[in-house]
Amino acid sequence: MTNKKALEQYDVKKYRTPDGYTSDICVFTIIPEKMEAYKPPVMDLKIMLIQRAALDSEGNVNIEANKWAIPGGFVQDDETAFEAAKRELEEETNISGIHIKQYGVYDKPGRDPRGWIISNAHYAIVPDTYLAKRKAQDDAAEVALFSINEVLQLDLAFDHKDIISDAINVISTDLLQTTAAKNFLPKHFTYSELQAVLKTVTDDPAILSDQSFSRKIKSLPFIKEVPGKTTTRTSKRATKLYTFIDMDVIKPIYTARY
């Protein structure tokens, strides 16, 4: 194989190389704003941030100390950034099968004062129950949930304002144009639960209207009714349950109604 000879001659230090490669994760959760019995939920889309410590693990003054930041860390040379994100998130939450999506790279020179550090950004969707548990365990000051309306007002570390802003745009589009909403919902859900998730990112009247949406959900090719099963968690009256069918949905803007 000719590659062998080429490798012997290749000088890996010919170019300046990055000083680091990190995997950062915008962790989103939807928490019920008011959770009363027999009430449809009112949801709020939240992002989890950590407050950077004043001192690092070796006792030195930490970079960007005390500011709010996206969780993340350096990628090891035996893993991908996606695997790093998954590993970190599963270690922290103790759950597997979390929905994670890579959505951007942040590599502007000077974005990190420590050097040429490239951040590979992901977003994750985590059920609210796990995050509530985590917040209880840790020091409450270190981890917090912020609503997507208020988070950009915070004093954020590095270029995390840009990273979070992009994450909010991407997840908003994904919730409306893909079946990503299923990751915020139990396997079987009512029309009003799905509606509550979508309401966090849209004002579309066809989604806001109860009657329209409860009719529409029956005709969507990627959602089917769960026959015979009902719940009373959102209403005194038993409510039908639905579930997502696993399929790719691409609806061209050129054939949709406006």
Place this chain on the structure above:
Amino acid sequence: MTNKKALEQYDVKKYRTPDGYTSDICVFTIIPEKMEAYKPPVMDLKIMLIQRAALDSEGNVNIEANKWAIPGGFVQDDETAFEAAKRELEEETNISGIHIKQYGVYDKPGRDPRGWIISNAHYAIVPDTYLAKRKAQDDAAEVALFSINEVLQLDLAFDHKDIISDAINVISTDLLQTTAAKNFLPKHFTYSELQAVLKTVTDDPAILSDQSFSRKIKSLPFIKEVPGKTTTRTSKRATKLYTFIDMDVIKPIYTARY
């Protein structure tokens, strides 16, 4: 500022760092399959690849020699990967304002035998006229256009098969769910020209049908008629011209008709 003290204490070599950071670009163009006078175009979506040289610039045996590859190169430490992609592409084609979009990162350990090299992948949309010019200039063997149906059968360098495969999926979705098609078209275009672009990535009958599509285009909120202007480049009869209105279009899958 506390960051100053933190920086003095920070050891940039604490982690193993990547051996390189490259910016790669899948260059797409749509060339008319048959271009006759007074005929609506039949388009074909193509990707431009380069054939890696047998020897590198210093006369050494090149890595992955003779295989087909995506154009790209190492990112310098004073630019972003996006800027690197833009710079390279504009240098090669001598045009500015090319549509470029970052869509993925490739960082699997071992993907490049030279070391830990992270590839930041973009796709670009280039008018066919410029690529035809470039192909004429250079040695014809080094640059070639491949249809998206045949390109994955080639012997491709590194993990470029994955990178190209993802690019094709992303551009297909973007053409249908965003107004990206405008980058393949002149500023003023006929309904059949837009239709020909979309036909390269979809079989939707509402787009394939001439009558349906010529009616539909009038009601799309992001396209408007150019009043008074017509062309005869696709037909003997003068044809109306349309243009894209610059706006974001998000059509939820939950409100579209199926």
Place this chain on the structure above:
DNA sequence: CAAATAGTGTCTTTGAGACAGTATTGA
């Protein structure tokens, strides 16, 4: 005038949206 492209006229069917009404059940 024949052929090819670009439309328009009109019909049927479907669905969206609005409004009103019914169903169910715990407090």
Place this chain on the structure above:
DNA sequence: TCAATACTGTCTCAAAGACACTATTTG
């Protein structure tokens, strides 16, 4: 019974899709 949620009935209007037809121009 009342209030709240989850629907269903029915009407109107707009649009999708199909089919036939017209319009325009070059060879």
